[in-house]
Amino acid sequence: MVSIMTTTSPQGRTELLRPDGSPVRVLVVDDELSITELLSMALRYEGWQIRSAGDGQGAVQAAREFRPDAVVLDMMLPDMDGLAVLGRLRRELPDVPVLFLTAKDAVEDRIAGLTAGGDDYVTKPFSLEEVVARLRGLIRRSGAADRRSDSMLVVGDLTLDEDSHEVTRAGESIHLTATEFELLRFLMRNPRRVLSKAQILDRVWSYDFGGQANVVELYISYLRRKIDAGREPMIHTRRGAGYLIKPAAS
Amino acid sequence: MVSIMTTTSPQGRTELLRPDGSPVRVLVVDDELSITELLSMALRYEGWQIRSAGDGQGAVQAAREFRPDAVVLDMMLPDMDGLAVLGRLRRELPDVPVLFLTAKDAVEDRIAGLTAGGDDYVTKPFSLEEVVARLRGLIRRSGAADRRSDSMLVVGDLTLDEDSHEVTRAGESIHLTATEFELLRFLMRNPRRVLSKAQILDRVWSYDFGGQANVVELYISYLRRKIDAGREPMIHTRRGAGYLIKPAAS
DNA sequence: CGACAACCTGTGATTTCCCTGAGAAACACA
């Protein structure tokens, strides 16, 4: 088992690294090219090293050569059943966590036992933030002995706990809806960085979202009402560019 | 006989360890690959070290080399009768407890005799929580005189005894059905953590459950009626995410 | 200073998710 460390970059962004300082490796397995590319891009942006495969055969081979620290696996592959692929992967990589991608309506069906090993899953269509968050969780937890429960995002006096989904400002607990929570998580994972509406839409909403772009404005408005209400504002608009979050003091 | 210690990790999760600090070892014997893999995953996640075998021959050999602290043994093996395997295993590992896996309709009286010696059994199809709980019990008890009552889960004023299956809230005893008990145990083993309905279904219901996912909602509803009735609620819904349990105060 | 674009937010329709009562089916036990 490979232990995983975390470091914090100047931007305050926490990165996962292997003990030798090399980037974390993730294998993405899906037969739809658009999905693997979408994921590869998003995950590379996290600073991770990505390899992708389009079928079970390729997945097993890539696992052998690439030795990833985590695997993203679509359960619907052309050449073999998802469970079969899983079995083969496990033989190559006994302790590597797997994030499953499943169709929404398959959930009730046959997720049986999938999350048993501390694995996790997301349903299609997913949002990239969701996938990244889950993967980070899996990798952190597989990092073994170093099981620090570092699932806490902190910006100024604002905290967000990814395990309990709890959010507080100045110690005061704040209730957020699912979408509000994901939006805030994205902002807090990129403090002091301007995020465009398009970026936000891409990452926080699921990839097949077809609605109006101004949902972002709407949800920013919701967040402000809950987080900045009466206080020194932390969420700022950069007109023509996007939004950013930063500690109130400064 | 090897004595077993327990430590508590940062997450508050209790782990079983051997006196030298190395992880507990469990040997899993079943001819169905899907079962051994399912179990291996789940047990590894408990922080245990797992070895698996697909038949009696392999089991005996693995026992000799691997020196496990406990064995999970399917009573239906291809090459030899379960009892024969058991006999051979006992010769290798006289004091190691065994958890039997049996078909539901198997002759119960034979099993009854077997478990007299402090062993235990579960019927297929089992739930992972069930197997983990039984194994923990066996290992703890084989770990000798030092029976520290570590079989107690406590969250706020709610207590759950994994040995006696007794549950109390604010000192008041509460009767739960088997399924309610397992659900509550799973929640209490992960306090302050949001657990999705799929995760819950995965661990608490048996691996071949094919029903509606809303049984989870139903049983949460039952639990609330018994545990939160009239009191400050401890079971909380995170709409769109899952459920979590936490002490009432907070 | 005026005009335009970008942004904010109230309102309400729609959808999604959750809760729970009623009863059928499976089971446990005498």
Added chain:
DNA sequence: TGTGTTTCTCAGGGAAATCACAGGTTGTCG
């Protein structure tokens, strides 16, 4: 075999969340 218990399905009600729309506000630039 009968009775009480437990598990689970189904379906209706209700609450919450999501989102479109549109009118108001603020900022920017000529």
